[in-house]
Amino acid sequence: MAMQDIRLRYRGSIIGPFWLTLSTAIMIGAMGFIYARLFHTDISEYLPYLALGLVTWQFISALITDGCQAFLAAQTVILQAPMPFSVHVFRVVARNFIILLHNLALVPIILLVESVPIGWNVLLALPALLVLAIDGTFVGLLFGMLSTRFRDVPPIVANFVQVLFFVTPIFWAPSALGPYKTLAELNPLFAAIDVVRAPFLGLATAPYSWAILLATTLIGGLISFALFARFRSRIAYWI
Numbered sequence: 557m558a559m560q561d562i563r564l565r566y567r568g569s570i571i572g573p574f575w576l577t578l579s580t581a582i583m584i585g586a587m588g589f590i591y592a593r594l595f596h597t598d599i600s601e602y603l604p605y606l607a608l609g610l611v612t613w614q615f616i617s618a619l620i621t622d623g624c625q626a627f628l629a630a631q632t633v634i635l636q637a638p639m640p641f642s643v644h645v646f647r648v649v650a651r652n653f654i655i656l657l658h659n660l661a662l663v664p665i666i667l668l669v670e671s672v673p674i675g676w677n678v679l680l681a682l683p684a685l686l687v688l689a690i691d692g693t694f695v696g697l698l699f700g701m702l703s704t705r706f707r708d709v710p711p712i713v714a715n716f717v718q719v720l721f722f723v724t725p726i727f728w729a730p731s732a733l734g735p736y737k738t739l740a741e742l743n744p745l746f747a748a749i750d751v752v753r754a755p756f757l758g759l760a761t762a763p764y765s766w767a768i769l770l771a772t773t774l775i776g777g778l779i780s781f782a783l784f785a786r787f788r789s790r791i792a793y794w795i
Contacts, residue, residue, distance in 0.1 A: 609727060620713060
């Protein structure tokens, strides 16, 4: 179902979903040149940092915004076919994971061009991506259900995500805040990005990143499943 979504979105296109990869590459190139100058940073160090941050952020933000539409976009299927509601959330996660793989193709190219050594520590990003996929499932279940009941939720979440892009250390480093560096490191979204980005760059993750990510996963999972178990029978009526 996820593959079908991607094929339909880019039906008739010559390079298909690689248009997303191309647009991401253009954004990385433009932002890398400008912000490296603004932050007075060597572009060979800044570009890999920015690329991994943007690619991971696009995956996370898409899980959040698409998760709000998980059940609304599958309205026809829900009303006509008996199928577990969770399947529609898994579909969203799988679709965005496939898109992530397309964008990740840029990462080794940038690392090689900027002479960033690639070691076995890159494998540490795999469990991080697995945890993010699990978190995406929880987010889809919770926000998808809320969005069917309250149709104002998707635009509210979309606007909130735009704000989070600027307050999360994606294209800037937590050290830029000076004595307030810890505040940025306690941001759960930074933790989610850091556990993916740091292994690729051969760096250690921030002290709290894994603890914050796992705690968020546990708490978010318990809340999502509790509410989903309580109200899932009403989803079809809300739609």
